[in-house]
Amino acid sequence: MSADVRQTGVSGVDAPAESIHPRSPAPPHHRARRLAITVAVLVILLAATVLGSAAVGQFPLTVAEILASIGRRLGLVSPDESARFADGALWNVRFPRIILGIIVGAALGIAGTLMQGMFGNPLAEPGVIGVSAGCAVGACSAIVFNITWLGEATVPVAAFVFGLLTTFAVYFLSRSTGRTQILTLVLTGIAINAVANALIALCVFLADTASREQIVFWQLGSLNGASWVAVGATLPFLVLGTVGALYSARKLDLLALGERQARHLGVNVERLRIIAIICVAILTSAAVAYAGIIAFVGLIIPHLLRLIVGPSHRVLIPASALGGALLISLADVLSRTLVPFADLPIGMFTALVGGPVFFLLMRRSLRSGSGLA
């Protein structure tokens, strides 16, 4: 046991957690190479998606025109009055949207990883267990009751407060005998989602027409209307959440050994859980406040990457950030270009992929009998 533990603590790649450990560990040097390749591939794919995303849109622009616009903004190319619509479309619509997509995707990817680590459960995800819906309740209330005492930050902060309450609620409600079972967690999620959706429905009922439109947009998520203000308001949340997540990464690896073992190794388990919960709430509220409920990103991405890079959180957290950003960026390109003059809800794409993945994961977990309460 002690050898195992030491290896986990030192190399951080071989935490033998039954429920979130998909396959037998590869030798460390294989892991390292695979990790390097994975990160490189993710970075390249994300860069390619961002560049491709910048080049397509409902405002027709060539790559040369886009480069010229960037040049103008940097002062390298002389101003061109005839290109002011192109500049507007790029700098006020397309670019902030791409960046917000990256922030939202990264936040959801990390939040999913943290939740799975904290619950020791591969099905934990902000959307599935109701944290996103909880955040949306906060955001909707701020909109409907016209609360603005924090200026632009009001909606994200309200989302955060409600997200925090929801995450704590899920945590305490779904734990039995010191461990969160899959079935309990999923059922708790159903209950939390039901209550949250009822509160959202109440907000819709109380709302005037304009607020109602805005709330309807939470339900499936969308990056339409992204602005630099939104980017500025969400970026600090992402940074804060990421720092907290990386700080907890090693301790989460130890927690994967089991609560008692982690305690013996000097981990303050309660403190770790509280930090993780706060980080999840921070990250999810950043995503939900401006993009609505985009479910399943935090489910698919960490799970997929755990299969490739292994369960170590120090690796999984940054990788999931990249993966989440990639998934949202890809989905958003589709949502804003598929139908002319329209904007499809981005949550539609992630749910189309995420729904079946969720089902397969649950089937496998239930069949193996490991997580049944």
Added chain:
Amino acid sequence: MASVVPIETDVTPELPVTLTDINGTSVTVTDVSRIIALDLYGTLAQTVVGLGLGDNLVGRGSTNTMESMADLPVVTHDGHQLNGEAILALEPTIVLTDTSIGPREVQDQLRDSGVTVVFFEPQRTMDSVAEQITAVAEALGVEEAGVELADRSVAEIAQATADIAAMAPADAADKLRVAFLYVRGNGSVFFVLGEGSGADDLISSLGAVDIAAEAGIAGTKPANSEALLALNPDLVLVMSSGLESTGGLEGLLNRPGMSDTIAGQNRRVVDMNDGQILSFGPTTGAILRSLADAVYAPAELRP
């Protein structure tokens, strides 16, 4: 859809104009050569056409079904969810809009991109027709045409109201009791429009009683079956594509509660184009007239 007859065909806007829009933003209009007018009801675009600047429109909302605009690209989807890039691609110099359409961020994106964005009053009533028209005219630098169009629209409404008074029962007890139902599809989008929704104004201008407003319903409230039975309208007004989306007359009558109302039993449902019925603009006189013809059609002529 009935077209608006322009008040003048050759207008020259006097620009620049500086004004404070309904949101309190100070706006200077310098160029109205490429106009997009976007609101949920289609009123603003109708007004632009009425002012004689219809040729300057470069895009339209899905509710602008007027023939003269048929060739313009539609920039709204479902009457909302504007797409900033798509609108900018039409290179508008000025966008006339209100808060009935959004998301608001898109209008802000347009403003940030150097497009002049002017917001107008989103509330539509019979009394606001003239005010709305003159406000749009002021923003486009055609104040004179605005006064003329407003006068003509108000006169048409007055004439229509006078004609309707001759058609409608004089005795208050005999007046037709009408409910305006907003319906989309077969799901839960089924509302009764009450006080302050514009429907109350429309119904009373038709010489009928808005039973929703009478029952104290303000704004938009879900039309559940018991509420419908309690209201028990003699006649129901709906929007045409809304009626179509719920499966036509049969679909509407199959809604819980509907078939037991007087309107349901007599199959008295009057529908009108979504972009017209609540627009309260330059076509309102004509709208009242054709609605009255349908509402007060002799029983033997009813379909």
